[in-house]
Amino acid sequence: MNPLKxxxxxxxxxxxxxxxxxxxxxxxxxxxxxxxxxxxxVAERLAALFIDPDFLVHTLASTxxxxxxxxxxLAIGSMLALIQRAWPALDWxxxxxxxxxxxxxxxxxxxxxxxxWFTPGHGSIIFVEVAILIPFCMINVGEGLxxxxxxxxxxxxxxxxxxxxxxxxxxxxxxxxxLLGALRISYGVAWKIALVAxxxxxxSGLGYLMLRAQGSADMTTVIAACFAIIALFVxxxxxxxxxxxxRFAAR
Amino acid sequence: MTGAVFRAGATSRDIGATTRAKALVAFAFVAAIxxxxxxxSDRVPPYILPSPRDVARAAAAFFTxxxxxxxxxxxxxxxxxxxxxxxxxxxLLALAAHYASWSAPAIHRRLSPFLNAFSGxxxxxxxxIWFGVSSATVVFTISVVLLPFALINLRxxxxxxxxxxxxxxxxxxxxxxxxFAAIVAPALLPFAAATLRIMFGVAWKVALTxxxxxxxxxxxxxxxxxxxxxxxxxxxxxILFIIVAVYLADRLLFAPLERHTSRHFGRAAR
Numbered sequence: 246m247n248p249l250k251x252x253x254x255x256x257x258x259x260x261x262x263x264x265x266x267x268x269x270x271x272x273x274x275x276x277x278x279x280x281x282x283x284x285x286x287v288a289e290r291l292a293a294l295f296i297d298p299d300f301l302v303h304t305l306a307s308t309x310x311x312x313x314x315x316x317x318x319l320a321i322g323s324m325l326a327l328i329q330r331a332w333p334a335l336d337w338x339x340x341x342x343x344x345x346x347x348x349x350x351x352x353x354x355x356x357x358x359x360x361x362w363f364t365p366g367h368g369s370i371i372f373v374e375v376a377i378l379i380p381f382c383m384i385n386v387g388e389g390l391x392x393x394x395x396x397x398x399x400x401x402x403x404x405x406x407x408x409x410x411x412x413x414x415x416x417x418x419x420x421x422x423x424l425l426g427a428l429r430i431s432y433g434v435a436w437k438i439a440l441v442a443x444x445x446x447x448x449s450g451l452g453y454l455m456l457r458a459q460g461s462a463d464m465t466t467v468i469a470a471c472f473a474i475i476a477l478f479v480x481x482x483x484x485x486x487x488x489x490x491x492r493f494a495a496r
Numbered sequence: 497m498t499g500a501v502f503r504a505g506a507t508s509r510d511i512g513a514t515t516r517a518k519a520l521v522a523f524a525f526v527a528a529i530x531x532x533x534x535x536x537s538d539r540v541p542p543y544i545l546p547s548p549r550d551v552a553r554a555a556a557a558f559f560t561x562x563x564x565x566x567x568x569x570x571x572x573x574x575x576x577x578x579x580x581x582x583x584x585x586x587x588l589l590a591l592a593a594h595y596a597s598w599s600a601p602a603i604h605r606r607l608s609p610f611l612n613a614f615s616g617x618x619x620x621x622x623x624x625i626w627f628g629v630s631s632a633t634v635v636f637t638i639s640v641v642l643l644p645f646a647l648i649n650l651r652x653x654x655x656x657x658x659x660x661x662x663x664x665x666x667x668x669x670x671x672x673x674x675x676f677a678a679i680v681a682p683a684l685l686p687f688a689a690a691t692l693r694i695m696f697g698v699a700w701k702v703a704l705t706x707x708x709x710x711x712x713x714x715x716x717x718x719x720x721x722x723x724x725x726x727x728x729x730x731x732x733x734x735i736l737f738i739i740v741a742v743y744l745a746d747r748l749l750f751a752p753l754e755r756h757t758s759r760h761f762g763r764a765a766r
Contacts, residue, residue, distance in 0.1 A: 258601035280625065337522040348697070349742035351704045353716065354735040357723050361544060437615050437641075441705050444617065452617055456709075459621040467625075471618035478613045 279462040290469035291476075294451075306449040308477060310367060310442075311435045314374035318431055319424070321375065322382025330390050340387065348380040352438055356445045365446035373442035378431040385430060389423025421493040429486050436478045546729035551736070554729035558737070564718065571707065571714040574631060575699045578638035583688075583695065585639070586646025594654045604651065612644040616702050617709075624710040633710035634703065641702045642695045649694065653687025654680075686758035693750035700742050 266284055273283035294300045329339040355373045363369035393416065401415040443452025451470045458466035530548065537547035546554070558564045589607070593600040619640050623633040657680060665675040707716025715734050722730035 254598045254601045255605075257598060258606050261602040262606050334517040334521045337518040338525045342522065342525065345743045345746075346739055349700070349739040349746075351735060351738050352701050353705045353708055354719070354731070354738075357719060357731060358735075360723075361726075361728060433612075437613070438701060440615055440617050444709070455617060455621050459625065462625070464622075464625060467618070467621050471615060471622070474615045474618065475610070475613040479609075 279464050282465040282468065286465050287468045287472065290465045291472050294469055294473045300454070303450055303454040304473060304477075306367075307440065307443065307451040310371055310374065310450065311432070311439070311477075314371050314378060314439065315428065315431050315435055317371070318375045318378035319382045319386075319427055322379045322427065323386045323424070325379070325383050326387040326390055329387065344380055344383055344387075347376070348384070350376070352377045352441050356441050359442070360446035365448065370442045370447055370450070374435055374439040377439040377442075378435060381431045381434055382427040385423055385427035386420070389420050389426075392423070393419050418493070425486070425490055425493060428489075429482070432481055432486065433478065436474050436481075440474070543726040543728050546732055550729040551732045554727075554733045555737070558730070558733050567713055567715055567718045570631070570711075571703055571716070574634045574638060574707070574711075574714055575696075575703050577635050578642060578703075579692065579695050579699055581635070582639040582642035583646050583691065586643050586691075587650055587688075589647050590650040590654055593651065603647070608644055608647050611640065612648070614640075616641045616705065620706050620709050623706075627710075629710055629712050631711065631713070634706040634714065634716075637706040637710065638699055638702050642699060645695055645698060646691055649687055649691040650684065653684045657683055682761045685761045686754065689750070689754040689757040693746065693754055696745065696750060697742065700738060704738075 269281075270284050273281045278286070290300075294304050325339060325343065329335055352373075355376045359369045359373045363372065397415055397419060398411065401411045405411065440450070440452040443450035444456050447453045451474060455467050455470045458464075458470070533545075534548055537545045537550075542550055589603050593603040616637065619637045620633070623636045627633040627636060661679055661683075662675070665679045669675065703714070704716040704719070707714035708720045709716075711717045715738070719731050719734050722728075722734075
């Protein structure tokens with residue numbers, strides 16, 4: 246593909262995006278605000294979500310809970326994958342039982358059960374998000390452990406007998422791409438799916454804000470919250486995950 | 497534990513865990529869960545944790561009541577329709593980006609990341625306002641969440657096409673459709689099967705949420721009613737049923753389909 250044609254196609258992509266905005270603007274002019282608010286109103290509300298303290302509380306609550314949940318899920322999922330590898334007798338229980346069980350568990354099911362079992366609060370929401378994310382981490386880290394280069398481990402064993410040292414210096418770097426993959430997937434799923442945790446028995450967060458806004462026909466806030474989620478998702482990828490990936494890919 | 501995991505040459509002994517040991521541990525695990533469940537359910541009210549017997553009774557009622565089975569049918573219809581819609585749309589977009597390369601940036605760098613980053617709950621709540629509480633809302637939500645999965649996977653399939661094979665095809669005949677049907681489509685089948693498998697798993701997760709907030713029928717609607725009645729046994733039944741159904745469908749339908757297509761039409765087959 247020559248550079249001229251490429252830039253033409255990119256222009257077209259930008260043109261399509263702009264066209265979509267114009268169509269949205271035109272459509273919003275002839276539709277009532279509770280059906281489709283205009284792009285300007287949504288953009289203002291989107292800015293408010295990151296500036297106005299009343300909205301910022303919800304944005305921050307969701308962000309902090311997503312980050313905590315992703316890290317907890319990665320820790321627990323990796324632990325389960327390691328246990329399964331260390332004790333092969335548990336293979337059926339973990340890979341044949343626990344993993345498919347968690348993987349097929351409907352996410353709204355966790356949200357409902359948590360609403361019944363726990364008093365509403367950060368803890369119950371983080372429980373739901375972690376429960377939804379664990380299988381993704383477990384599958385990815387487990388796959389990484391299976392793919393790990395045995396010859397490197399063997400070579401390391403010939404240098405030292407200290408297993409902690411081998412795990413830290415050889416095992417962990419070999420596993421890093423899989424850990425990163427698990428982080429990337431669970432970070433995306435956390436924003437896109439696990440936010441259901443905030444719909445039942447929560448009084449803060451973007452999910453709660455969206456549900457409340459929908460209940461009062463405040464379409465502007467619903468759409469702005471959707472864009473805020475996209476912004477946070479992309480920001481996390483660009484500012485956290487991509488630099489991490491570059492750092493570990495360099496090895 | 498780390499020691500055992502990162503011990504080189506552990507493979508031969510790993511396999512030493514015999515099938516019998518695995519089965520024994522699995523049986524002990526299931527038995528322990530069952531005992532823990534029934535002991536725990538004796539100590540708390542049934543709306544918090546119903547006993548296994550309550551759940552069995554609710555399950556029996558679930559499979560013998562016409563109305564409940566109708567909800568199950570609705571959910572299956574929602575999922576089937578959404579998978580079909582998003583698969584066709586995703587395939588059309590992926591093919592458009594592949595064959596009309598001027599449209600590729602618009603599709604792969606604008607539409608696909610946008611859809612991929614959009615939250616499922618957002619679509620549900622928007623759809624409820626646009627289409628009301630109806631099956632249209634549910635099908636719209638699931639389809640739009642599944643669309644990026646179809647698009648990204650089929651793109652992968654199109655990009656790994658064997659170029660030499662395509663060239664050979666062109667040297668035999670200029671008929672684009674014939675080449676597509678004889679060379680491109682069969683090579684895409686393994687990717688199509690993998691895509692369907694992923695979409696099926698995700699569809700269930702989204703379907704229940706969409707039905708709970710925007711549906712007037714389906715299993716999601718049913719568990720919402722059960723939740724309001726504090727009928728936790730029914731909630732357990734639905735969740736357990738879904739886990740079993742998704743697992744069995746994956747193992748008995750989608751995994752063999754994926755294996756079959758990649759054996760017959762995948763790279764290894766050539």
